[in-house]
Amino acid sequence: MKLLGLELRRVAMPLVRPFRTSFGVETDRDILLVRAETDAGDGWGECVAMGEPRYSPEYVDGAQHVIERFFAPVLFAQPTLAAADVAALLAVFEGHPMAKAAVEMAVLDAQLRAAGTSLASHLGAVRDRVPAGVSVGITDDVETLLAQVEGYLADGYLRIKLKIEPGLDVERVRAVRDRVGPDVLLQVDANAAYTVDDGPHLAALDELDLLLIEQPLPPDDIAGHVVLARQVRTPICLDESVTSARIARDCIERGAAAIINIKAGRVGGYLEAVAVHDTCAAAGVPVWCGGMLETGLGRAANLALAALPDFTLPGDTSASARYWATDLTEPFVLGDDGHIAVPTGPGLGVEPLPDVLDAITTASRWVRPGGVTGGP
Numbered sequence: 001m002k003l004l005g006l007e008l009r010r011v012a013m014p015l016v017r018p019f020r021t022s023f024g025v026e027t028d029r030d031i032l033l034v035r036a037e038t039d040a041g042d043g044w045g046e047c048v049a050m051g052e053p054r055y056s057p058e059y060v061d062g063a064q065h066v067i068e069r070f071f072a073p074v075l076f077a078q079p080t081l082a083a084a085d086v087a088a089l090l091a092v093f094e095g096h097p098m099a100k101a102a103v104e105m106a107v108l109d110a111q112l113r114a115a116g117t118s119l120a121s122h123l124g125a126v127r128d129r130v131p132a133g134v135s136v137g138i139t140d141d142v143e144t145l146l147a148q149v150e151g152y153l154a155d156g157y158l159r160i161k162l163k164i165e166p167g168l169d170v171e172r173v174r175a176v177r178d179r180v181g182p183d184v185l186l187q188v189d190a191n192a193a194y195t196v197d198d199g200p201h202l203a204a205l206d207e208l209d210l211l212l213i214e215q216p217l218p219p220d221d222i223a224g225h226v227v228l229a230r231q232v233r234t235p236i237c238l239d240e241s242v243t244s245a246r247i248a249r250d251c252i253e254r255g256a257a258a259i260i261n262i263k264a265g266r267v268g269g270y271l272e273a274v275a276v277h278d279t280c281a282a283a284g285v286p287v288w289c290g291g292m293l294e295t296g297l298g299r300a301a302n303l304a305l306a307a308l309p310d311f312t313l314p315g316d317t318s319a320s321a322r323y324w325a326t327d328l329t330e331p332f333v334l335g336d337d338g339h340i341a342v343p344t345g346p347g348l349g350v351e352p353l354p355d356v357l358d359a360i361t362t363a364s365r366w367v368r369p370g371g372v373t374g375g376p
């Protein structure tokens, strides 16, 4: 395949409700889409970087810039390009995993569409539907939280994840556990808001029968997670800390993580995400698929990934309606059984609805070997 151009397109999508975490509140997404134009057809990628560098150092303007300025010239210089080459070619540049992942996803979609292969089968899927969990943001008061959780359970979600932060943790989670009863799968995500001194406080969560505590400490505090794992009975799951298969293995071997959340954007692409999966599977560590408030494009790819064998816990792969009144693609819906079907068509198996795409696009630039055309 020859890469002929990259379209860097920005879309604006309002969330159905504000999403608050320990690092901030989001009401609208400003999302970078990447379209790879090749001699074998086009493919779509989605960059999961947020507007501001809060979850990780990446942010959407920076991702767009690094793709245009550094990644595109390297990829255009290749006489032929396969998706499996992208990560190695871009490895000369430090960091920017979400930007790299978006470009790889677009090239991979083009390649698989041309070959007539679905992303799920290419990655090694063993399921045609995956159980759906939902991530519930921090709310102003506990009544609102309980109402939201009950709403998601009524929708059919099979697992609830509560965002927590210091001061809005044990009592809130206890209120939810008391309301939903002992059988609902429940877990929490701190997005790195605690310190290792909070071990005794977080141990109060043990009696609430949670599946896991996700990323209590800062991403680089692997040693702190080891200490915490010895103070808390609830399994520790890492998200932000795990930026590669190599780090996944290190976290597991050192006892920092008993479960791992896999996000392709965080580890530099869906192919590295499979490597993280394989590393965890070999170590007997269960994984689940995280979410970054994706459009239907990223949602399709996450469902394909979540169909791999070691994804034994429900992920943050929610239906489109959890986030969007109007999704960019045909919406993903929750089945009666709380599962979502894995797309089966070539590549991602979905594409942007042209009218929706037009309506929400705020800017588009085409980057080609000869130069750049289009807006900001």
Ligand code: NPQ
Pocket (backbone or CB within 6 Å): 019, 021, 026, 048, 049, 050, 055, 135, 189, 191, 239, 290, 291, 292, 293, 316
């Ligand atoms: C997590 N996601 O697991 C992230 C955090 C997160 C579904 O809980 C805009 C874009 C806002 C990405 C807020 C979920 C976001 C975002 C939170 C990701 O840690």
Ligand code: MG
Pocket (backbone or CB within 6 Å): 189, 191, 214, 215, 239, 240, 261, 290
């Ligand atoms: Mg998380």
